[in-house]
Amino acid sequence: MRRSATFSAVFHVLIVLLAFFGLPSLFTSDEPLEQPIPVEVYAVKDETVLPPPEIEAEPEIEPLEEPAPMPPEPEVAENFTPPPSDAVPAPPAPPEPEPEVVKSPEPAPPPPAPVLTVPVVSEIPPPPPPKPVQVVKAELAPEPKPEAKPEPQPDLFASLLASVEDAAQDAPDLEVATPEAKAAETTVPQTVVPKLSDQPLSLSVLDAIRRQVSDNWSLPAGAAEAADLEVEITIVLMPDGVVHKATIVDSARLNLPGEEFFRSMAESALRAVQRASPLQNLPPEKYAQWREITFTFRPPV
Amino acid sequence: MSGHGKITLLRPFVMRWIGLALAVVVLASISPAPALAELKIDITRGNVEPMPIAIARFVGSIGDSQLGADIAAVVSADLERSGLFRPLDPKAFIQKSEAMQHQPRFSDWRQIKAEALVNGTIELELDGRIKVTFRLWDVFAERQLTGFLYRTLEASWRRVAHKIADDIYKRITGESGYFDTRIVYIAEHGPANLRIKRLAIMDQDGANHRFLTNGKHLVLTPRFSPTAQEVTYLSYFHDQPRVYILDIDTGRQEVVGDFPNMTFAPRFSPDGNRIIMSLATEGNSDVYTMDLRTHEIQRLTKHSAIDTSPSYSPDGERIAFNSDRGGSQQIYVMDADGDNPKRISFGVGRYATPVWSPRSDLIAFTKMHKDQFYIGVMEVDGSRERLLASGYLVEMPTWAPNGRVLSFFRQTTDGDEGGDIKLYSIDLTGYNERLLVTPIDASDPAWSPLIP
Numbered sequence: 001m002r003r004s005a006t007f008s009a010v011f012h013v014l015i016v017l018l019a020f021f022g023l024p025s026l027f028t029s030d031e032p033l034e035q036p037i038p039v040e041v042y043a044v045k046d047e048t049v050l051p052p053p054e055i056e057a058e059p060e061i062e063p064l065e066e067p068a069p070m071p072p073e074p075e076v077a078e079n080f081t082p083p084p085s086d087a088v089p090a091p092p093a094p095p096e097p098e099p100e101v102v103k104s105p106e107p108a109p110p111p112p113a114p115v116l117t118v119p120v121v122s123e124i125p126p127p128p129p130p131k132p133v134q135v136v137k138a139e140l141a142p143e144p145k146p147e148a149k150p151e152p153q154p155d156l157f158a159s160l161l162a163s164v165e166d167a168a169q170d171a172p173d174l175e176v177a178t179p180e181a182k183a184a185e186t187t188v189p190q191t192v193v194p195k196l197s198d199q200p201l202s203l204s205v206l207d208a209i210r211r212q213v214s215d216n217w218s219l220p221a222g223a224a225e226a227a228d229l230e231v232e233i234t235i236v237l238m239p240d241g242v243v244h245k246a247t248i249v250d251s252a253r254l255n256l257p258g259e260e261f262f263r264s265m266a267e268s269a270l271r272a273v274q275r276a277s278p279l280q281n282l283p284p285e286k287y288a289q290w291r292e293i294t295f296t297f298r299p300p301v
Numbered sequence: 302m303s304g305h306g307k308i309t310l311l312r313p314f315v316m317r318w319i320g321l322a323l324a325v326v327v328l329a330s331i332s333p334a335p336a337l338a339e340l341k342i343d344i345t346r347g348n349v350e351p352m353p354i355a356i357a358r359f360v361g362s363i364g365d366s367q368l369g370a371d372i373a374a375v376v377s378a379d380l381e382r383s384g385l386f387r388p389l390d391p392k393a394f395i396q397k398s399e400a401m402q403h404q405p406r407f408s409d410w411r412q413i414k415a416e417a418l419v420n421g422t423i424e425l426e427l428d429g430r431i432k433v434t435f436r437l438w439d440v441f442a443e444r445q446l447t448g449f450l451y452r453t454l455e456a457s458w459r460r461v462a463h464k465i466a467d468d469i470y471k472r473i474t475g476e477s478g479y480f481d482t483r484i485v486y487i488a489e490h491g492p493a494n495l496r497i498k499r500l501a502i503m504d505q506d507g508a509n510h511r512f513l514t515n516g517k518h519l520v521l522t523p524r525f526s527p528t529a530q531e532v533t534y535l536s537y538f539h540d541q542p543r544v545y546i547l548d549i550d551t552g553r554q555e556v557v558g559d560f561p562n563m564t565f566a567p568r569f570s571p572d573g574n575r576i577i578m579s580l581a582t583e584g585n586s587d588v589y590t591m592d593l594r595t596h597e598i599q600r601l602t603k604h605s606a607i608d609t610s611p612s613y614s615p616d617g618e619r620i621a622f623n624s625d626r627g628g629s630q631q632i633y634v635m636d637a638d639g640d641n642p643k644r645i646s647f648g649v650g651r652y653a654t655p656v657w658s659p660r661s662d663l664i665a666f667t668k669m670h671k672d673q674f675y676i677g678v679m680e681v682d683g684s685r686e687r688l689l690a691s692g693y694l695v696e697m698p699t700w701a702p703n704g705r706v707l708s709f710f711r712q713t714t715d716g717d718e719g720g721d722i723k724l725y726s727i728d729l730t731g732y733n734e735r736l737l738v739t740p741i742d743a744s745d746p747a748w749s750p751l752i753p
């Protein structure tokens with residue numbers, strides 16, 4: 001009787017929580033790549049939605065230092081090592097480009113500005129001072145759960161998830177997810193750091209890129225069969241936004257006889273990308289996400 | 302008792318359920334790390350801006366420095382007039398022409414924001430001819446796009462410059478150029494009741510202008526042959542309209558025939574062997590073709606309405622003409638043997654002078670509506686009609702050989718007098734309307750094909 005009451009209570013709590021926080025969405029839908037018409041100049045933000053950040057007290061950080069740094073590193077390190085090795089042969093060690101990125105002039109909005117020091121953290125184990133905490137709060141705001149959770153929860157999670165492993169769940173994801181989940185619940189800065197860079201690029205960043213390339217694209221006007229011409233250009237960017245390499249995807253088609261219009265369209269697209277270099281207002285901490293971009297140039301009909 | 306047992310059985314199961322549910326909720330609350338190796342962005346908007354291009358003075362042996370500057374100036378003017386290029390001021394060039402022996406210093410040219418660079422050389426040969434080479438460079442990619450060598454008489458330096466402009470135009474835009482062409486037109490002056498009309502010819506940039514007739518007889522509607530440098534035109538000889546063929550290079554004239562009641566000169570077929578025209582007999586005007594070698598005449602339209610102003614398609618399979626069989630002046634398309642006439646113009650107003658584009662995709666026409674004249678283009682099936690120019694009187698569109706630019710004449714109204722009549726050219730997109738400079742008033746332009 002007591003057990004059933006316990007179970008009943010637990011289920012009731014669960015249902016209340018679900019009702020309160022909403023059903024979890026299992027599929028994240030793609031952001032619709034619409035084209036907002038820029039009417040006024042606006043600064044690029046790191047997240048698409050940015051409520052005013054609240055600063056938390058320091059002491060919260062200390063107790064949770066230990067479990068945090070270890071698991072995110074393998075994940076983040078994968079993301080961060082390729083660019084230094086590919087991009088420039090000169091820099092001797094991976095950490096070096098990162099501080100440079102930090103020192104470069106940062107985009108306008110003041111509250112998130114200190115956030116840019118955050119990517120350094122992924123390479124350096126000790127967590128930074130309270131500034132990143134702002135990030136924590138801001139970032140978590142759109143999420144349904146975190147702030148309300150008290151600390152005892154992690155224990156429940158640990159034990160639950162241990163049993164869940166037995167139930168043949170997707171083990172690796174959970175292992176990585178667990179400390180992040182714990183961190184999400186308990187507002188720890190350093191585990192949130194990789195989360196920020198794992199967030200998809202905000203809509204304003206995508207639009208900034210699109211606008212810069214569009215403004216520099218001189219359409220070959222009035223070309224015959226303009227409607228069928230679509231050119232794909234792949235570019236590789238340096239961390240400061242300079243276009244390091246730009247290639248036409250369908251380059252075999254360039255020299256075919258009768259494809260002169262495709263060639264002139266492709267060359268105009270290449271010129272657009274080269275004129276737009278260096279691309280401005282790109283978040284350096286999300287470099288891994290915008291390092292390689294494929295543009296599809298489609299002339300308006 | 303049994304309840305107790307059930308509960309113990311249930312426990313791990315229920316625990317799993319709770320664990321599952323919570324794990325699902327936990328998982329979903331974490332944004333998964335996007336494993337994006339590549340970001341995809343669509344660019345569907347651009348601007349239509351002329352391309353900044355630097356045309357450096359052509360260098361050569363001593364004594365040719367003026368010629369080098371002249372050639373560069375003609376190329377610049379041609380490209381600028383097309384509306385697609387913006388030649389940069391030579392005073393802004395950092396690297397001198399002489400220094401570009403092997404390869405230009407691209408950083409110098411990038412600094413003045415040039416996207417393409419043209420340089421070249423001129424050499425005097427032993428037999429008095431000149432050898433002109435040019436190279437077109439892509440400044441961003443730092444490589445040569447195209448380059449050619451021309452050998453010709455020094456007196457034909459303008460033609461070389463036009464050919465170079467054509468090469469550059471074709472390499473950058475993909476379309477063939479139209480700079481090495483000529484325009485034949487009717488130059489007129491005098492009061493309205495005593496108008497003197499002379500046949501005149503000039504390069505498409507206005508240079509090398511000369512008169513072909515002396516004005517004693519009225520001349521009308523010249524037309525270029527697509528294959529040879531020949532022009533047909535209508536002239537009145539003893540008050541009878543007579544069609545002549547004039548060879549431009551030799552100046553030789555030949556009479557094609559006397560055609561009473563003809564008002565428009567004939568047009569050539571694309572293979573240059575036939576001419577197509579409208580003849581009026583007994584008050585009815587119909588379309589006829591005549592073989593130029595055998596002088597055999599074939600009648601194509603057999604309708605009691607007025608059928609006039611025919612024009613061949615570039616493949617010679619179809620003919621566009623003007624007819625009022627539907628009640629008002631409209632444009633029709635029929636097969637080359639006269640079958641299947643089909644009306645294609647359905648807008649308001651009256652349509653006249655259809656001219657098929659050399660690119661086969663469009664038909665240009667003159668339109669009259671509410672006391673205003675228009676020049677427009679429409680697709681071959683009559684759809685997507687667009688008006689490009691308007692005026693008190695605009696008429697007689699003629700296509701440049703690349704099918705991208707049109708020329709027409711416009712008469713402005715000047716009170717009762719009737720003002721200037723001038724030639725204009727306009728781009729297919731409706732932009733870049735330019736005045737073609739002629740010594741006196743001009744009308745009825747005809748654009749030559751590219752001169753071989």
